[in-house]
Amino acid sequence: MPPQRKPQSVAQMLRKQQHPGHPSKTLAPEKEPKPKTIGMAMSVEDMAEELAIGRSIAYQLIQQPDLPSFTIGRRVLVSRKGLQEWIDRQCSEKPETLMEQTTDTD
Numbered sequence: 001m002p003p004q005r006k007p008q009s010v011a012q013m014l015r016k017q018q019h020p021g022h023p024s025k026t027l028a029p030e031k032e033p034k035p036k037t038i039g040m041a042m043s044v045e046d047m048a049e050e051l052a053i054g055r056s057i058a059y060q061l062i063q064q065p066d067l068p069s070f071t072i073g074r075r076v077l078v079s080r081k082g083l084q085e086w087i088d089r090q091c092s093e094k095p096e097t098l099m100e101q102t103t104d105t106d
Contacts, residue, residue, distance in 0.1 A: 041077040044069075 042050070048058035062069045066089075068082025 038080070040081070041070075041079055042083075044076050044078065047078045047083065 044058045044062055045055060047061075048055050051058070053061075061067055062076060062078070067086055068079040069076055070079070071077070
């Protein structure tokens, strides 16, 4: 059996986290990522992530006049509530795919 290790003290653990170039300095403990806040609107990239679609498809969907998007400065944002309502409408309408709608040129 391998020999059992003694529990390390806090000081011993901190020494292992010392900055490689400055042994007297310790590295700051890693911060946990901030939880993502949910606002009233989201970016097109966030919409793509939530819908599990690609960014280019998301930008094609933004071109639809009934999708609730708006611009602030150079940012295109999508209303969360409006997006949910738009999705609900899409589910209740005829079973034409969204890609067919975005590629129609009539």
